[in-house]
Amino acid sequence: AAVLRRAAAGGRAASGEGQGQDPDPGQGSGSGRPQPLEPSLLRFLVCPLSKRPLRYEEATNELINEELGIAYPIIDGIPNMIPEAARTTRKKPPAEGSKQP
Amino acid sequence: AAAGLCPYRALLARRGGALRALCGSVRGLAAGPETHFGFQTVTEAERREKIYHVFENVAKKYDVMNDSMTLGVHRLWKDILLHKMNPSPGTLLLDVAGGTGDIAFRFINYVRSARERQLQQKLKHHQNLSWQEISESYQEDKFKSLGDSQVVVCDINKEMLKVGKEKAQHLGYSEGLSWVLGDAEELPFDDDKFDVYTIAFGIRNVTRIDLALQEAYRVLKPGGRFLCLEFSHVSNPLLSRLYDLYSFQVIPVLGEVIAGDWKSYQYLVESIRRFPPQEELKAMIEDAGFFKVDYQNLNSGIVAIHSGFKL
Numbered sequence: 389a390a391v392l393r394r395a396a397a398g399g400r401a402a403s404g405e406g407q408g409q410d411p412d413p414g415q416g417s418g419s420g421r422p423q424p425l426e427p428s429l430l431r432f433l434v435c436p437l438s439k440r441p442l443r444y445e446e447a448t449n450e451l452i453n454e455e456l457g458i459a460y461p462i463i464d465g466i467p468n469m470i471p472e473a474a475r476t477t478r479k480k481p482p483a484e485g486s487k488q489p
Numbered sequence: 490a491a492a493g494l495c496p497y498r499a500l501l502a503r504r505g506g507a508l509r510a511l512c513g514s515v516r517g518l519a520a521g522p523e524t525h526f527g528f529q530t531v532t533e534a535e536r537r538e539k540i541y542h543v544f545e546n547v548a549k550k551y552d553v554m555n556d557s558m559t560l561g562v563h564r565l566w567k568d569i570l571l572h573k574m575n576p577s578p579g580t581l582l583l584d585v586a587g588g589t590g591d592i593a594f595r596f597i598n599y600v601r602s603a604r605e606r607q608l609q610q611k612l613k614h615h616q617n618l619s620w621q622e623i624s625e626s627y628q629e630d631k632f633k634s635l636g637d638s639q640v641v642v643c644d645i646n647k648e649m650l651k652v653g654k655e656k657a658q659h660l661g662y663s664e665g666l667s668w669v670l671g672d673a674e675e676l677p678f679d680d681d682k683f684d685v686y687t688i689a690f691g692i693r694n695v696t697r698i699d700l701a702l703q704e705a706y707r708v709l710k711p712g713g714r715f716l717c718l719e720f721s722h723v724s725n726p727l728l729s730r731l732y733d734l735y736s737f738q739v740i741p742v743l744g745e746v747i748a749g750d751w752k753s754y755q756y757l758v759e760s761i762r763r764f765p766p767q768e769e770l771k772a773m774i775e776d777a778g779f780f781k782v783d784y785q786n787l788n789s790g791i792v793a794i795h796s797g798f799k800l
């Protein structure tokens with residue numbers, strides 16, 4: 389039952405009650421309080437281009453492919469795994485807005 | 490080829506010019522080989538763009554339109570798909586182009602009932618356990634209501650996923666369900682991961698079906714099952730005529746009245762006509778490496794369920 393409650397809380401994080409996530413005012417994408425990624429997803433998710441594993445970066449709420457130097461944003465708890473949506477992490481400070489075209 | 494059928498093609502063509510320019514500036518790539526958008530001929534890049542806009546526009550009214558167009562019968566088709574899948578608790582499902590969650594929610598309901606039956610059976614047989622055994626079984630946390638079943642809903646369209654996620658919250662689905670924005674032709678999932686892959690009324694909108702099928706094969710575990718529910722071809726000539734009449738005269742009107750969008754539903758009926766028939770799709774699925782590929786017609790071929798296994 390505890391497992392169920394935790395999972396339910398995670399699923400309903402849209403109401404803004406995240407799981408102890410630091411509200412990141414610098415994020416600026418939509419609600420300003422980034423929803424956590426469903427943890428079980430990390431088991432399956434890889435970079436769609438290279439099919440290699442990703443690293444979850446809590447600070448910017450992104451999934452990073454270190455090899456290719458790209459970061460996929462997570463918006464409202466949904467990871468955006470479309471290559472065109474990813475931003476490059478190299479030669480650019482992560483402070484650059486994560487809002488993608 | 491079907492110039493006489495669609496009086497609104499001129500309208501579509503005008504839209505097409507603006508979209509083409511947009512595509513050129515945004516992508517900055519070669520637009521790609523020629524393909525079709527309904528009865529129009531467009532480049533691959535244009536087609537993707539147009540289809541994205543179709544679903545962006547219809548997302549909020551998607552479910553209502555499905556009920557109206559099919560008089561609720563789409564629900565039965567989806568129920569039959571689940572029944573054919575017959576998932577047991579612990580199944581990992583990837584539902585591609587799953588947008589508003591119809592298949593995902595049905596999956597969760599199905600494994601939940603299966604799990605309840607499983608637990609009841611267990612209790613029946615364990616009437617004579619020792620106290621030691623009973624306390625051990627509680628510790629092992631064996632009473633998970635879904636039994637480790639999971640469904641990942643993957644869709645390329647943000648609006649459709651948004652509607653799906655809201656629906657899930659509204660209906661109380663949270664455990665064992667996750668949402669990913671991804672491209673069926675380039676899935677963001679690792680190899681050999683899923684027990685079942687479904688694509689319901691989605692493969693018709695994929696531009697490179699062969700790539701989507703290859704990706705489906707890749708992400709399935711050995712022994713995994715591919716299931717595709719899609720509009721198909723009616724061979725019976727009388728039924729075919731009635732179906733055409735209904736499709737081209739009634740559906741776009743419903744689209745205009747209910748969703749305020751004639752063009753999207755015109756695209757829908759045209760795309761159904763352009764989609765490969767049962768045998769051709771079967772061959773494409775076999776080409777991707779699947780075995781024991783078979784299909785089942787529903788309502789005389791208005792809809793078909795194709796199935797294949799990764800061995």
